[in-house]
Amino acid sequence: MLKTLLSFFIFISLGCVVIEAQDYIDRQGEITFFSYTSVEDIQAKNNQGLSSISLETGDIAVRILMKAFVFKKSLMHEHFNESYIESDLYPEATFLGKIIDFNQDDDEQIRIIKGDFQLRDVSKPFEIKSKITKENNTYSIEGELEVNIEDYKIKVPKLLSPNIAKTIKVSFKFQYRPNEK
Amino acid sequence: MYRHKTKIFVFFIILGLTVFLYTYINKPEKDTRDIETEVSLTTNEIIAYIDNADNDYLKSYINKAIEVEGTVKELTxxxxxxxxxxxxxxxxxxVLCQMQQGETSKMENIKEGELVKIKGIYKGSLLDAILLNCIFIQ
Known part of the structure; x- marks a missing residue:
């Protein structure tokens, strides 16, 4: 009898955890990168970034499809995918991390997100200062980071090196909703 | 007289090359209407290929125009x-279809739950299949 009662309570507790630990997701996050040089400014946007957060743990995961970046000029798009990122070989960039001291009840909070950003099979640790806002049942996270292209073994031909910044500014904005399952 | 003609000839050659290079470098993305459709699939067929790890079939259509038929879940x-x-x-x-500029007016007539046919450039998949520069076929 005691065993049955114990099993019942464990089942109820697990059920609560599953409901509370529901993930929030954004299938259409915005990621923009900027390369500023005296010769040329290059900007590209990806509006189909995938990200999820766990309200319980503050864990955050991001996946970005490199071919979904949109450029103003098709030649830039071609160079980016074929020469710099080699997106046939490395189709995705990912970020896995944790929001430090995340409080799911705060309407607005500035937090550090610690994690690893992986691009072209190279993973580097990052600490990103981010603004997190809560409105109704949605959460927004926005911030920016600077990526050193040498760290990710991105080779730029000498002829084009004045056109490409050595440090690329990447900004992101995700709007999370409960994941419908 | 001969040297003068040569100068004019060289000038036009340089001008022509400059115009060609400028046009080539600043070439915008192609309009999806001008790209030939490679394959026509339903949303269920696309998702089945992704789910069954038979992604190689779909990978062969990356950066190519495909037509997709499916039910509208949401307009964003x-x-x-x-x-x-x-x-x-x-x-x-x-299946996420990012619409091409100029399709905005047609969006007003689309409702959730409606069956639509869309043509777009397939970019690959994460959790969902992603198509850019989409236009309405029906």
């Missing part, structure tokens, strides 16, 4: 961009 307008999210039998996986 984010960052000045209209998108249509098409549902499949697998509730967790969708």
């Amino acid at each position: 307008f984010k960052n000045n961009i209209h998108s249509i999210l098409l549902s499949s039998d697998n509730k967790e996986r969708l």
Whole structure:
């Protein structure tokens, strides 16, 4: 009898955890990168970034499809995918991390997100200062980071090196909703 | 007289090359209407290929124009961009169609639950299949 009662309570507790630990997701996050040089400014946007957060743990995961970046000029798009990122070989960039001291009840909070950003099979640790806002049942996270292209073994031909910044500014904005399952 | 003609000839050659290079470098992305459709699939077929790890078939269509038929789950307008999210039998996986500029007026007539046929450039898949520069076929 005691065993049955114990099993019942464990089942109820697990059920609560599953409901509370529901993930929030954004299938259409915005990621923009900027390369500023005296010769040329290059900007590209990806509006189909995938990200999820766990309200319980503050864990955050991001996946970005490199071919979904949109450029103003098709030649830039071609160079980016074929020469710099080699997106046939490395189709995705990912970020896995944790929001430090995340409080799911705060309407607005500035937090550090610690994690690893992986691009072209190279993973580097990052600490990103981010603004997190809560409105109704949605959460927004926005911030920016600077990526050193040498760290990710991105080779730029000498002829084009004045056109490409050595440090690329990447900004992101995700709007999370409960994941419908 | 001969030297003068040569100078004019060289000038036009340089001018022609400059115009060609400028046009080549600043060439915009192609309009999806001008790109030939490679394959026509339903949302369920696309998601089945992704789910069954038979992604190689779909990978052969990356950066190519494909037609997709499916039911509208949601219309979104984010960052000045209209998108249509098409549902499949697998509730967790969708087909995301980011619309091409100029399709905005047609979006007003589309409602959730409606069956639509869309042509777009297939870019690959994460959780969902992603198509950019989409236009309405029906």
